[in-house]
Amino acid sequence: MQHLPELLARFLIGGAFVCFFSALAEVFRPKSFAGLFGGAPSIALATLALTIAEKGKTYASIEAHFMICGAIAFCCYAMTACWILRRHKPPALTTTLALLPIWFAVSFALWSAAR
Amino acid sequence: MVVHARFAAIKGIKLHEWIIRFVAGGAICVIAGLIANACGPELGGLFLAFPAIFPAGASLVEAHEKQHKARIGYDGTVRGRQIAALDAFGAAMGCVGLAGFALFFWLWSPRASSFLTLVLATLIWLNLAVGCWMLRRKMIPGHKTSHRVDAH
Numbered sequence: 038m039q040h041l042p043e044l045l046a047r048f049l050i051g052g053a054f055v056c057f058f059s060a061l062a063e064v065f066r067p068k069s070f071a072g073l074f075g076g077a078p079s080i081a082l083a084t085l086a087l088t089i090a091e092k093g094k095t096y097a098s099i100e101a102h103f104m105i106c107g108a109i110a111f112c113c114y115a116m117t118a119c120w121i122l123r124r125h126k127p128p129a130l131t132t133t134l135a136l137l138p139i140w141f142a143v144s145f146a147l148w149s150a151a152r
Numbered sequence: 153m154v155v156h157a158r159f160a161a162i163k164g165i166k167l168h169e170w171i172i173r174f175v176a177g178g179a180i181c182v183i184a185g186l187i188a189n190a191c192g193p194e195l196g197g198l199f200l201a202f203p204a205i206f207p208a209g210a211s212l213v214e215a216h217e218k219q220h221k222a223r224i225g226y227d228g229t230v231r232g233r234q235i236a237a238l239d240a241f242g243a244a245m246g247c248v249g250l251a252g253f254a255l256f257f258w259l260w261s262p263r264a265s266s267f268l269t270l271v272l273a274t275l276i277w278l279n280l281a282v283g284c285w286m287l288r289r290k291m292i293p294g295h296k297t298s299h300r301v302d303a304h
Contacts, residue, residue, distance in 0.1 A: 047185050048178035055177025056170060056203055063161045064210065070155050070233050072242015073281045075209055078253045081200040082270060083181050085257065088188070089266045097266075099255035100188060100197035112247035114203060115240045118210070121238035127237035130211035137204030138204070144198050149277055152194050 047087055076111065089135040106151055110144035164216070174207050180204035203252055206243060210236045245288065249281030 062074035081104060088097040120135050122129060180202055188196020216230035221228025253273045260268045 044182050044185070047181045051181025052174035052178035052302040055175050059173045059205065059209065060162055060165070060176075063156045063165055064159055066156055066158060066163060066240075068213065069238040069242045070285055071210035072239040073246040073249070073285055075203075075206050075239060076246020076248075076250050076281065078200075078250055078274065078277050079177060079251065080184065080202065080204060081250070081257075082260030082274065083177075083193055084184050084200055086266070086270060087185070087194075089261075094191050094261050094266060097183050098261045099193040100200060100256050101254045101261065102290050103194045103197030104200040105251050105258070106246050108251035110198075111201050111203050111206075111250065112244050115206065115244035117238035119244060122210075122233050126233040129214040129233060130181075130207055133203075133210045134285075135209035137207070140203055144201075148194065148198055152216060 043087075043091070049081070050087065053084040054083045076108075076115065093112060103148060103151065105146045106147035107140075108149060110140045114140040114144045122131075169212055171207050172212075176205045177207055201247070201254070203243075208239075213239045242285065244265055245284040246277075246281045248284045249277035249279070253277040256269040 039123055058074045058079045059079040061077075062071045065074070076080040081101075085097050085101065088100060114136055118133050121127065121136070142150055155176065184196055184199040184202070187199055214236040217232035218228040219233045221231055253276055255271060256276045257273045260272070
């Protein structure tokens with residue numbers, strides 16, 4: 038079990054990075070460009086920096102290797118969300134939450150193929 | 153439409169919206185760390201690209217557009233969802249950059265300074281994401297539909 042200060046640091050740094058990229062997404066126009074920041078490496082920057090400090094470069098490098106699978110899955114998930122929102126115009130929150138299994142399915146399929 | 157920045161837009165973000173983003177981002181960082189500890193870096197790595205704040209972000213984009221239209225007496229429901237679709241497309245382009253970020257970090261981090269690797273990987277993300285976005289606007293004829301939505 039990780040120590041509480043370490044978890045707290047992860048929480049605070051992760052939250053700060055996500056807020057920073059969210060602020061950038063609010064600032065830029067047009068909206069399709071601002072959307073790029075939805076796929077920003079906010080979680081990765083916070084986590085990898087802390088992982089390097091705690092467990093070393095090799096461990097962080099393995100995490101980054103498998104992060105590629107997660108990123109491809111995120112791309113499939115976002116493209117599907119875009120298509121459904123554009124074609125059928127359902128509520129955004131319901132759609133994006135209902136489609137999360139796509140991320141899990143694609144990322145775990147790629148993960149099992151890659152390991 | 154040319155890309156531009158409107159810094160005043162930050163003032164429009166409500167406190168509860170900042171809190172939602174902060175908590176969701178912080179929580180997924182903690183969860184990724186716990187999963188990596190329990191199951192190893194292979195599984196933990198997957199969650200570094202988890203769309204943690206994407207659903208909240210898309211719904212806030214929709215809500216903002218709806219409120220904007222309501223202020224001038226229109227029902228912005230459909231338009232809000234169109235804008236959320238554009239946001240999702242942008243996120244997909246950002247994910248191409250995210251995969252580039254991860255690939256570069258994986259290959260470079262064992263042999264270079266950690267800080268430099270993170271900075272270069274972030275620049276690679278930015279270049280790939282912006283490059284894909286520009287390519288899509290130039291190459292795909294259908295982009296004119298979204299251009300019209302963007303422009304208002």
